[in-house]
Amino acid sequence: xxxxxxxxxxxxxxxxxxxxxxxxxxxxxxxxxGKTTLANRITEDWIGEKMGTVSNIPHETRxxxxxxxxxxxxxxxxxxxxxxxxxxxxxxxxxxDFVKAGLSVKKSKKRAKExxxxxxxxxxxxxxxxxxVIVLDATQDPYSQVNIxxxxxxxxxxxxVLVVANKMDLKKADIKKVQAAxxxxxxxxxxxxxxxxxxxxxxxxxxxxx
Amino acid sequence: MLTLQFIPYSDIEGVPxxxxxxxxxxxxxxxxxxxxxxxxxxxxxxxxxKATMERIDNNFKGIEVSVIxxxxxxxxxxxxxxxSLIGVLLGERQGLTVIGPATLIKEIKxxxxxxxxxxxxxxxxxxR
Numbered sequence: 001x002x003x004x005x006x007x008x009x010x011x012x013x014x015x016x017x018x019x020x021x022x023x024x025x026x027x028x029x030x031x032x033x034g035k036t037t038l039a040n041r042i043t044e045d046w047i048g049e050k051m052g053t054v055s056n057i058p059h060e061t062r063x064x065x066x067x068x069x070x071x072x073x074x075x076x077x078x079x080x081x082x083x084x085x086x087x088x089x090x091x092x093x094x095x096x097d098f099v100k101a102g103l104s105v106k107k108s109k110k111r112a113k114e115x116x117x118x119x120x121x122x123x124x125x126x127x128x129x130x131x132x133v134i135v136l137d138a139t140q141d142p143y144s145q146v147n148i149x150x151x152x153x154x155x156x157x158x159x160x161v162l163v164v165a166n167k168m169d170l171k172k173a174d175i176k177k178v179q180a181a182x183x184x185x186x187x188x189x190x191x192x193x194x195x196x197x198x199x200x201x202x203x204x205x206x207x208x209x210x
Numbered sequence: 211m212l213t214l215q216f217i218p219y220s221d222i223e224g225v226p227x228x229x230x231x232x233x234x235x236x237x238x239x240x241x242x243x244x245x246x247x248x249x250x251x252x253x254x255x256x257x258x259x260k261a262t263m264e265r266i267d268n269n270f271k272g273i274e275v276s277v278i279x280x281x282x283x284x285x286x287x288x289x290x291x292x293x294s295l296i297g298v299l300l301g302e303r304q305g306l307t308v309i310g311p312a313t314l315i316k317e318i319k320x321x322x323x324x325x326x327x328x329x330x331x332x333x334x335x336x337x338r
Contacts, residue, residue, distance in 0.1 A: 091259055092272025092312035109268070116263040123256050143320040145275045149259070152252035 022069060023081040023209065026129040028122065030146050031058035031088030031115075033135040034166040038192035039067070039085040045198070046072050052085055057101045059115035061087050064125055074202045079209060086125060087118030089146050126153055131160045131209055138165035138173035138189065142181035151182060162208040165189040169196055212243060212314065212329055219248040219303045227254055231261045234309060238273055239265075243310035243327070248303045249277045270311070276318040276325050279305035 027035040039051040051067050053060060065085040072079050093115045098108035126132075132154050136142055154161045162185070165178040169191035179187045188204040190197045215237055222230050230250075235258075237244055250258060255275075262273050308318060308325055319326040 089259065090272070091262060091275055093263070093266055094271040094312065095268070112266070116266045119263045120260050123260050126256070141319060145255075145277060145318070145320070146259075148277070149252060149255040153256055156252050 023079075023130040024084055024128055025070075025081040025131045025133065025205075026084040026086055026125065027133050027135055028086055028126075028150050029088060029135040030137070030140075030144060031090055032056075033088065033137045033140075034192045035088065035135045036061050036065075036085055038133070038135055038164065038166065038190075039065070039083060041192045041195060041198060042072070042083060043067055043070060046070055051083070057098060057103070059088060059090075059093070059098075059111060059118065061085060062111070062114040062118035063087065064118075064121050072202055072205070074199075074206050077206050079206060081131070084125065084129070086122040087115065089119050089122050089150060090115075091146060093119070126150075126157070129154075129159055131162070131205075133162045133164055133205070134185075135164045135166050135192075136178055137167050138175055138178055139167055139170050142178045147181075151185070155184075160208045160210070161185050162204055163187045164192075164201065166192050169194050213241070215242045215244055217244055217246040219246075222246070222248070223303075227257055230254070231258055234258065235261060235265060235273075238309060238311050239270055241311055241314060243308065243314065246307040246309065249279060249305045249307050251302060270313075272312040273309055274312055274315040274318045275307070275309045276320050276327075277305055277307045278320065278323070278325050 027039055029035055036052040036054050040054065043049055043051045047067070047070060052065050064087070067083045067085075070081055070083045093112050095105075095108040095112035098111050099105055103111065132150075134147065134150060136147065151161060163178065163182055165173070165175040165187055167173050168175065168189040173189070175187065175189040178189075186204050186208060188197065188201050190201050192198075222233070225233075231254075234244060234246075258273075258275070266272055306325075308327060310318075310327070314330055316328040316330045319328070
């Protein structure tokens with residue numbers, strides 16, 4: 001009962017806060033899901049500049065990156081938010097994976113250390129988010145515990161969530177698997193890299209924010 | 211050789227989170243795979259991930275974790291009500307959690323009512 005009351009009070013305060021200032025919209029998900037590619041797509045579409053660098057080697061984003069005051073429109077509706085690109089959340093980080101990807105041992109160890117710190121920061125920032133977009137690689141198994149943990153945390157906080165099934169331009173991509181894994185959420189299939197279906201993403205964002 | 215260690219829910223019930231995480235990661239760092247009755251709360255899962263990240267070094271590469279839990283699928287009202295009631299009564303005692311060292315476990319697949327654990331050392335897969 002106390003838990004329900006606490007949730008209600010938190011929601012009321014969050015709603016008041018939302019109306020007064022910019023929303024914090026966080027891009028979350030496992031490494032290499034395409035969070036930064038989507039962040040770049042959003043900022044290029046609406047501000048005309050990129051937000052971060054993209055790489056095939058996992059954990060390219062190892063620090064929280066915030067782009068303030070991003071204004072987007074869909075039809076007559078307008079939405080203003082601070083876009084937060086976060087490091088990919090993982091339960092394991094092996095520097096040898098970076099060595100295999102072509103980095104030197106020294107650089108790989110440094111990257112692994114920074115990546116662990118990035119995961120911790122990304123989790124800490126969960127508390128700050130008003131809306132979360134979970135960016136998943138639609139070619140991968142959606143039932144990973146990291147995905148379930150992030151979504152469970154958002155559900156417990158009563159934070160609105162939009163699930164993006166990214167990399168839909170690839171043959172192996174399967175949005176149905178993502179939808180089946182998370183039936184309680186809106187899932188929109190896109191290719192952040194090529195901008196496919198990005199208008200649907202913006203529409204879905206307006207729906208989720210409400 | 212893989213070693214599985216079973217943790218009954220009674221061993222973690224009421225234990226402070228810090229101690230719970232210390233116990234779990236202590237076992238995992240001994241290269242054992244934990245099969246735990248019940249599950250952690252979602253907030254505890256994120257704390258486990260944070261604590262894992264803090265401990266990663268050249269030898270400890272992290273963990274693989276998977277939770278199997280009877281979800282409400284909403285396809286049958288009777289079953290949904292029954293599961294909800296069981297959930298209220300049993301809380302986090304429901305389900306099963308598998309946690310192991312990333313150096314031993316290649317992958318844990320959840321599909322979603324079964325867990326498949328693929329160990330790095332064995333060619334054949336072990337199923338739970």
